[in-house]
Amino acid sequence: MDERTGRAASALPSGGWWCTGWLRAGAHRFAWRAWLLKAGLLLMMAAYLLGVLTLAGVLYRAAARNQHGWSCFAAFCVGTLGLALFIAWLMLPGESPALGWLAVKLGTYGFLLPMYFTVCHRMLPFFSHNAAAGRGYVMRRPKWSLLVVWGLLVTHLLLEWGGQLRWLWLCDVPLALVFGGHALAWQPWKCMRPGLLAVLHLAFAWLPVAFMLFSAQDIVLAATGRYVLGRAPLHALAIGFFGSMLVAMVTRVTQGHSGRLLQMGAIPWLCFVLLQAVALLRIRAELGGDTYLWLVIAGTGWLLAFLPWVLRSAWIYLTPRVDGKPG
Secondary structure (H helix, E strand, O other): OOHHHHHHHHHHHHHHHHHHHHHHHHHHHHHOOHHHHHHHHHHHHHHHHHHHHHHHHHHHHOOOOOHHHHHHHHHHHHHHHHHHHHHHHHHOOOOOHHHHHHHHHHHHHHHHHHHHHHHHHHHHHHHHHHHHHHHOOOOOOOHHHHHHHHHHHHHHHHHHHOOOHHHOHHHHHHHHHHHHHHHHHOOHHHOOOOHHHHHHHHHHHHHHHHHHHHHHHHHHHHHHOOOOOOOHHHHHHHHHHHHHHHHHHHHHHHHHHOOOOOOOOHHHHHHHHHHHHHHHHHHHHOOOOOHHHHHHHHHHHHHHHHHHHHHHHHHHHOOOOOOOOOO
16 A cells, blocks of 8 residues: 555545534434434544544654645644534533534634635645746745734634624735735736636635625724625635635546546536626625525525536546546
């Protein structure tokens, strides 16, 4: 067994437990059994703990402990803490809403966002340099930015936790500038082909847009005490950035590890384009008017976007590699 196969095998129990737990937690919606939700979440918790321990072992044995590995490890630790708080919120007497609120915030700003940004920081310049070196592409990975983003996100969490919402602009404005600076430093105008590279940059563009919206909301809130954008910034982050980057990155990995050409293809393109429309519609729903209608349209678009892509991906994962190699 080579090193790559060993690493893949060590990840299987964690991934298996997580999937089983997720399915059990989701099944409670249909079976109306609270114990299914709790059992599923406990399995997911076991998967997260195993994943954290596995990653800790990899980092401990690594000859060069790079900042990307440590950043991912920190994000997984925060995500595990958030899941533990969410389980405690469900199981403890009184079901304190503060625990559930903190779990969601930790999951968003302490787990998903730093994890996604760390992967982008590591992989977007690498993929871009490989594909666009002939177009004068210069690979840039600022060493300071991961630590700065972590510091600002922790500050954001502490301010929200302490109820100091009028001061959120102090961290959200710098985050918008940092993310926008990275989007420009990664030179997307040189990376619009092939399509599999273009979608990575288009997906990342949602991150500075989301924090520009957060910043605008924060500044108006500080000045007038009013929320003028509702959850529009959060939808730009969750649907626009998280959703689009998920499709872009998973499609690339799926194509490469199944022996296929590194091309988007019709179904991934359909999913990606529809997802952009869903993000815009969901943002529009927060700005007033017939909100319910916009929500229905956005929800329908979400299903239409992901269903063909998920089915195609599942078929690829359940069939042998097209090049005949093992995997």
